Amino acid sequence: MWFLRLPIGMIALLAIMLMSAVLAPQAVSAHASLVEATPEAGAKLEISPAVVSVTFNEQLDSGLFYIKVYDHSGAEVTKRKAIMNKDQMGIKLDVPKLEEGVYLISYHVISADGHPVGGSYPITVGNPPQEDLLDVPSAHTGHDHSAGPLTTKGLLQYASRGLWFLMLLALTGWAFWLRLVKTQGEEAQKSLSAWTLNLQRGHIVALLLLIFTHIEDLLGGGGVDEIWQLLSATNIGISWVLLLILSFLGFVLLGRVAWLDVCWALALLAVKSFSGHAASFSPLWATIGLDFIHLGAAACWVGGLILLYVKWRHNKTGLGSYMQKFSKFALISILVLTVSGILSVLLFLPNLRYLTYTTWGILLLVKVGVVVLVAVLGFVIRLFLRKKQVNQSIVWVKLDLSLMVIIVVLVGLLTYMAPIPSNAPLQWHQMGEKVHVSVDITPKIPGNNNFVAKVWLPEKSGQPKQVLLILHNKDDEQIAPISIPLTMYTDNKEEESYGFAKYSYKSEGPYLPFIGNWELEMRVMDTEDNETVYTKDFIVY
Structure with missing residues (x-):
């Protein structure tokens, strides 16, 4: 020895x-994670937002925080200070009316256990010229302390x-x-x-x-x-x-x-x-x-x-x-x-x-x-x-x-690692011989979430006769399955078609009521009553 x-x-x-x-x-590892941003990252808004806010999954330190909004030239659009919510789990900033353009929202907070969390993301107001790109100094670009090698x-x-x-x-x-x-x-x-x-x-x-x-x-x-x-x-x-x-x-x-x-x-x-x-x-x-x-x-x-x-x-x-x-x-x-x-x-x-x-x-x-x-x-x-x-x-x-x-x-x-993992949005894609599906759950937290489900079928099959999205709680079998009501919408996002036709559905609501192990079940029935079922296991922390 x-x-x-x-x-x-x-x-x-x-x-x-x-x-x-x-x-x-x-x-x-950061200990507080972002669960909601308003406006959300990449949002394209017809009118200027009155308030910019970010909400986290745990309490924050009230001593040092900020939200800053930069225009395409890198200048701050307001010198106002952000304020913290009463529950100390989010901050918000009142912003003046923004002209058409691309803006960068940058935020920084310190979690209650002393860990910095920050990030930056763009939003678009109106229909600015294509060449109106962000020209933000490097000091103001993203500084996310919660991820990366x-x-x-x-x-x-x-x-x-x-x-x-x-x-x-x-x-x-x-x-x-x-x-x-x-x-x-x-x-x-x-x-x-x-x-x-x-x-x-x-x-x-x-x-x-x-x-x-x-x-x-x-x-x-x-x-x-x-x-x-x-x-x-x-x-x-x-x-x-x-x-x-x-x-x-x-x-x-x-x-x-x-x-x-x-x-x-x-x-x-x-x-x-x-x-x-x-x-x-x-x-x-x-x-x-x-x-x-x-x-x-x-x-x-x-x-x-x-x-x-x-x-x-x-x-x-x-x-x-x-x-x-x-x-x-x-x-x-x-x-x-x-x-x-x-x-x-x-x-x-x-x-x-x-x-x-x-x-x-x-x-x-x-x-x-x-x-x-x-x-x-x-x-x-x-x-x-x-x-x-x-x-x-x-x-x-x-x-x-x-x-x-x-x-x-x-x-x-x-002492400086998070005991509980941060929730990340679920992005699931499943390929099949005749049916492809994808489901996005954002932000994938206990409570209110956005659900986007997409189905790809051969052109000749036509629109699906039925699309069901069902959640099963794997920790307690006595909890009945939760059906998520889906509404079909026009999806203009360009994606790989796989030679199939795409059909998109969405929903919003508190269909993930609490933490635990969940199984996502997606059932697709075509016009000939052929049903395809896919499942995906995930965890809500």
Whole structure:
């Protein structure tokens, strides 16, 4: 086991790189997703809209947001500010009367858990000349943070999150344990003081790196003028400021009074618990409280394990007695982490099947597997300690330390991933020998949706005698099938005809009433009473 001989810093770096590599094919994950835009993307309007609005699937931070409308030359059509809805799930902007032309709508919000979400899309008013194209500066083009391949910038963001989370738990746990364990000898005290200072330095560097790699996305192209708005009015900005203040105060306060050290460490963890997933789920008292307990237990385990490593490397005096005490606390910490983690997951997810739907869920299952290994290692270490074989247990402690780094990095990544996937419009096309069909469901959310169904039949077959669109809830068989009333309409959109004639139908309404697994059934009957049936499974999150 050559890796057990690596320095702890190298283990941490390798773990961060490994976790980032695993995530490389994935999209950078935002936590709020757009469910409705008015006017919708690509809309062609006869008259100017009075209001532009965007609505999301969860609450937003009210501190920093905007909607901007640009004309074809790249100039803003109004300097008015967008306002947020009472439910804090959408923003709207009153716009002046727009002349005929092509316009770009750009929006930017921050979700309640501190993640930026933005995008841009065009609309057309009237019948502008064909050459009247958008000429928008690059600073105003789309900045959608919720999709796309992971870039170098995204990789740095994930790495900075994992590193900061590791340093936060290490420093706060270290502060706890220095007050739980008495250190004898001047040299030993100097060594621990040096480690305390280095952990503080490492934490503040990691925090500054975290801020540096994320602040541009949170501003959303708003410019330097809005930095103050970000830091003073948004939850994520205020948490950064408080963390920086506490971090600098730590250089003055830490190591002087025992109760003050504990309060300082708890304050750091409390600030962290008020941001992230806990802030976007309800009830807040439960989600934030569980997050705080989870962080405290993790810090106790991480800090104690690092202190054990330091004592083994530099001062083996009292190592056996310390290991006995740490073993008990580690067992309690793992139990608290398990219980608080399970309760948090039950609050975050509608049901446990969601664990298989996202990278967040898969990584959480990986974390659970690593925690099981840690529990097994703890049992092995306790067996050695009962036999007074401290030296033989060290190799297992080093393996425990390696797994600790991996778990902390995993948690650092999980903190910034969406537990629940974003809904995306359903675009389904099914080819058959004699019948082709397609169905679009937009935006495919619980509640009101637009349904567009299309049928392609051979020219000689004529118009379908009957077209049915039926939804089946696969989670509850007692729910009767939901029939969607379809209205035929003239579809001028140019599409591949496959040598067939196209017939288009549409509907709008709350025919997807709630989340879950659904089966879409489309039945097409031609003039000769030949019926073709196609089905498609999908999930509404």
